[in-house]
Amino acid sequence: MTDEPRPDRAPARSPPRIDDERRINPVLRQVLELGPPLAFFVAYLWLREETFTIGGTDYDGFIIAAAGFVPLLLLTMGILWKLTGRLSRLQAVTGVLVVVFGGLTVWFNDETFFKMKTTIVYGLFAGVLGLGLLRGQSWLAWVLGEFMPMAQEGWMKLTRRLTLGFGVLAVANEIVWRTMSTDAWVKIETFVFPLVLFLWLWVSIISLQKYVETDDDRPA
Incomplete structure (x- = not known):
């Protein structure tokens, strides 16, 4: 005697596919991916001749631009993840390295x-x-x-x-x-x-x- 399928049993779900990634406007994606390095470039050009004293330590414009680049990159990665539901492995590894070396840059000035x-x-x-x-x-x-x-x-x-x-x-x-x-x-x-x-x-x-x-x- 075999069990007949129960009508109330939900069908098995197929594994997620890349097609399940939420689509976003390609222009917005480019802005999020290219925005941080371009912002760093602009900030550096704007601040390169400046010196900022914070907590008794002098920081030049490059250091300040680098310090701003790290949270901006994390913010845009977070927005991209929120909008698409995923981040590539390359983006994740790059993000970790930027945080580490950006932090060392500021810490050691x-x-x-x-x-x-x-x-x-x-x-x-x-x-x-x-x-x-x-x-x-x-x-x-x-x-x-x-x-x-x-x-x-x-x-x-x-x-x-x-x-x-x-x-x-x-x-x-x-x-x-x-x-x-x-x-x-x-x-x-x-x-x-x-x-x-x-x-x-x-x-x-x-x-x-x-x-x-x-x-x-x-x-x-």
Whole structure:
């Protein structure tokens, strides 16, 4: 004798999908993601010639701009999480590193920590992706696979290229902040590095289009 299904039993819920992410205006998303670094850039230009005495300690405009950047970034990340219901793993890791190195910058009143933050971020990403490659895995697929389905061979190639890109940017940041003025570093870190990374990612993805899977390519 078999039990007949009970009519009052709720059907099993399917696991959440990326499609369940709440959509927001793309312009608003760009403002939230790009707003903090642009605000830091503007604040630095405005305050770079100023000195502020707080609690008996003198802080230059760079330190004050960096101090304001940290809570602003956390605020925009919180708004983005509230509106979409999720944050990417890259955003979470970057947020933690910004808090740590931004805090060290203010605590020690030394802009070196904030400048090194960019090296640490790029170097960490290169190191993590490189470690995955040594294990024969693409950890980039774990981060971005839900957004862009791709064959394993494509993920491995894209991971190698981004590992190289992050490594080059980490070295470039060290060269820039150690050999150039703070003005030059702020401009390069705000505009040049993100643009180079975006173009490198875009070119890499375009060249690997044959590995991108569509709904027709996935097993039923």
